[in-house]
Amino acid sequence: MNDIEKKSNISGASALSEILKHxxxxxxxxxxxxxxxxxxxxxxxxxxLINANGKRLRPLLTLTMATQLxxxxxxxxxxxxxxxFIHTATLLHDDVVDESKLRRGEKTAHIIWGNDASVLAxxxxxxxxFQLMVETKSLExxxxxxxxxxxxxxxxxxxxxxxxxxxxxxxxxLEVIGKKTAELFGASGQVGAIIANGTIKQQKAxxxxxxxxxxxxxxxxxxxxxxxxxxxxxxxxxxxxKLGKTTLPIILAWENSDTREKEFWIRTLQKLxxxxxxxxxxxxxxxxxxxxxxxxxxAKTFIDISVGSLDFFPETEFKKPLFDLSxxxxxxxx
Amino acid sequence: MNDIEKKSNISGASALSEILKHxxxxxxxxxxxxxxxxxxxxxxxxxxLINANGKRLRPLLTLTMATQLxxxxxxxxxxxxxxxFIHTATLLHDDVVDESKLRRGEKTAHIIWGNDASVLAxxxxxxxxFQLMVETKSLExxxxxxxxxxxxxxxxxxxxxxxxxxxxxxxxxLEVIGKKTAELFGASGQVGAIIANGTIKQQKAxxxxxxxxxxxxxxxxxxxxxxxxxxxxxxxxxxxxKLGKTTLPIILAWENSDTREKEFWIRTLQKLxxxxxxxxxxxxxxxxxxxxxxxxxxAKTFIDISVGSLDFFPETEFKKPLFDLSxxxxxxxx
Numbered sequence: 212m213n214d215i216e217k218k219s220n221i222s223g224a225s226a227l228s229e230i231l232k233h234x235x236x237x238x239x240x241x242x243x244x245x246x247x248x249x250x251x252x253x254x255x256x257x258x259x260l261i262n263a264n265g266k267r268l269r270p271l272l273t274l275t276m277a278t279q280l281x282x283x284x285x286x287x288x289x290x291x292x293x294x295x296f297i298h299t300a301t302l303l304h305d306d307v308v309d310e311s312k313l314r315r316g317e318k319t320a321h322i323i324w325g326n327d328a329s330v331l332a333x334x335x336x337x338x339x340x341f342q343l344m345v346e347t348k349s350l351e352x353x354x355x356x357x358x359x360x361x362x363x364x365x366x367x368x369x370x371x372x373x374x375x376x377x378x379x380x381x382x383x384x385l386e387v388i389g390k391k392t393a394e395l396f397g398a399s400g401q402v403g404a405i406i407a408n409g410t411i412k413q414q415k416a417x418x419x420x421x422x423x424x425x426x427x428x429x430x431x432x433x434x435x436x437x438x439x440x441x442x443x444x445x446x447x448x449x450x451x452x453k454l455g456k457t458t459l460p461i462i463l464a465w466e467n468s469d470t471r472e473k474e475f476w477i478r479t480l481q482k483l484x485x486x487x488x489x490x491x492x493x494x495x496x497x498x499x500x501x502x503x504x505x506x507x508x509x510a511k512t513f514i515d516i517s518v519g520s521l522d523f524f525p526e527t528e529f530k531k532p533l534f535d536l537s538x539x540x541x542x543x544x545x
Numbered sequence: 546m547n548d549i550e551k552k553s554n555i556s557g558a559s560a561l562s563e564i565l566k567h568x569x570x571x572x573x574x575x576x577x578x579x580x581x582x583x584x585x586x587x588x589x590x591x592x593x594l595i596n597a598n599g600k601r602l603r604p605l606l607t608l609t610m611a612t613q614l615x616x617x618x619x620x621x622x623x624x625x626x627x628x629x630f631i632h633t634a635t636l637l638h639d640d641v642v643d644e645s646k647l648r649r650g651e652k653t654a655h656i657i658w659g660n661d662a663s664v665l666a667x668x669x670x671x672x673x674x675f676q677l678m679v680e681t682k683s684l685e686x687x688x689x690x691x692x693x694x695x696x697x698x699x700x701x702x703x704x705x706x707x708x709x710x711x712x713x714x715x716x717x718x719l720e721v722i723g724k725k726t727a728e729l730f731g732a733s734g735q736v737g738a739i740i741a742n743g744t745i746k747q748q749k750a751x752x753x754x755x756x757x758x759x760x761x762x763x764x765x766x767x768x769x770x771x772x773x774x775x776x777x778x779x780x781x782x783x784x785x786x787k788l789g790k791t792t793l794p795i796i797l798a799w800e801n802s803d804t805r806e807k808e809f810w811i812r813t814l815q816k817l818x819x820x821x822x823x824x825x826x827x828x829x830x831x832x833x834x835x836x837x838x839x840x841x842x843x844a845k846t847f848i849d850i851s852v853g854s855l856d857f858f859p860e861t862e863f864k865k866p867l868f869d870l871s872x873x874x875x876x877x878x879x
Binding site for chain 2: 301328333348358
């Protein structure tokens with residue numbers, strides 16, 4: 212598998228987008244149609260975010276799982292738009308909660324339009340996502356995505372609870388990112404398989420593929436806040452450190468650190484008493500213990516599980532790009 | 546009708562609560578059960594709000610409409626809990642948007658737990674409400690409540706847009722309060738009739754009763770911010786004036802005001818340049834033109850429509866309390 216990974220120069224996400232380009236266009240049309248039906252301000256905020264987010268990873272999972280199981284109806288399009296709305300709603304609210312100033316190199320919505328507009332626009336997108344789901348008449352898909360939405364907020368809460376605690380366990384961290392990130396990846400795939408009347412095994416495999424990809428995706432995201440190459444990431448590098456967020460690099464660094472280094476983490480991450488060159492010092496400790504590589508290895512174990520679930524899918528043109536997407540996510544730069 | 550109204554000493558809401566006390570208890574149990582399944586912080590915030598809100602008006606509408614049409618199943622209970630969750634979620638987010646410090650005499654959640662926790666807890670309650678709806682298997686009820694949720698946020702946005710504009714038209718104002726308040730009242734009744742397999746006419750009547758009651762309810766709410774008796778209301782009196790909110794008293798006052806008075810409204814509500822005794826001066830202008838009475842008369846026209854829709858319901862023990870609830874809402878003090 213590693214051989215195929217290394218040889219693949221084509222982006223799995225791009226390949227999937229190419230196969231599904233007509234469907235993705237319909238997803239975008241559905242999104243724009245719904246936004247334009249609302250108030251001008253909601254439409255502006257929605258479009259700002261939808262345009263800034265070029266990847267459409269979650270809708271791509273929904274469309275891929277449904278299409279490989281031969282559902283060519285409008286339903287996967289509606290569910291794909293719904294998962295993008297849920298994702299966008301959580302981004303809007305996250306930025307308010309985190310007080311982030313940049314996302315993907317763009318000013319965040321709450322900086323442009325204020326907290327109040329961000330909160331309300333998120334609520335609108337969330338409500339609208341349920342309207343889209345209702346139109347597919349699939350109570351199962353509704354239940355899965357309502358459940359995922361609950362878990363996202365639970366995960367966000369638990370993330371706040373573990374903040375400023377560098378001695379958090381790996382298990383706690385994985386539970387948090389499982390809920391706040393991986394659940395929606397999993398659910399996005401799963402509802403695609405459900406709407407296409409996939410077998411229970413296929414539904415579970417679609418969930419497993421997305422969920423484990425999501426775990427790896429978040430770990431790589433957390434790495435990037437401490438990686439020197441990440442000025443192309445389009446958010447403020449070092450933000451996690453400044454806020455004292457407890458992410459995998461910190462947890463592994465803490466496990467490895469000696470007493471003096473632990474005192475450093477307590478001062479910077481727990482007490483948030485920052486001095487000049489603290490971030491550089493943090494990076495040096497991470498380098499000393501090879502933390503980024505350790506994190507990447509953990510992410511790789513999830514990617515292996517993700518790829519393993521592909522065995523349950525039919526042999527279609529989607530399989531190779533899904534495989535590539537998984538392994539390439541380990542080396543993504545943004 | 547006015548005779549009956551004047552003679553009634555028993556609160557319509559209390560009478561409904563008494564008839565439905567076992568069902569309401571089950572609604573509360575359902576709410577507490579869902580909250581306890583989440584994280585401790587969500588549970589605390591949820592319970593703070595649910596306990597502070599003694600009225601349960603919206604769940605009462607759902608239960609009443611379903612029970613008078615002979616649905617004694619668990620479904621109305623679940624829908625009633627769902628509408629209370631939606632309502633509670635909007636309160637949480639509203640208080641963040643408005644930066645309110647008090648609600649019903651209690652500190653607001655975002656003052657106690659912070660904006661981040663309020664935003665996330667609202668999201669959780671909202672997602673949880675959809676899980677409850679899914680369990681009833683009624684796509685129609687889901688569609689109605691998802692639609693109402695969209696309209697609530699649209700209404701909140703439009704409320705921001707008309708803020709600091711005392712020359713707003715009555716039509717614009719009614720559209721705003723229709724969306725932000727009355728829709729959920731209407732939907733709460735409607736889903737009760739839907740789940741009980743009421744006729745289309747009964748479903749519409751259940752919506753009309755709630756929607757028009759909701760309009761009157763909001764107008765009375767807006768009056769209370771300018772009424773001398775309102776220190777029992779449990780929110781900071783004069784808040785609407787301080788923030789320059791455009792409510793019906795202001796719109797009618799503007800319509801009646803002479804040039805000098807209009808300059809006063811422009812300075813205080815539009816430019817938010819406040820001096821000592823401005824609030825008292827505002828009250829005096831309202832008294833001069835009998836604005837509170839004018840507002841109450843407009844609210845009364847909606848109550849008349851609300852009561853008119855009762856004709857479509859069967860003759861049950863619920864009719865008299867629903868009638869009383871409507872007219873009594875015109876004189877409510879909190």
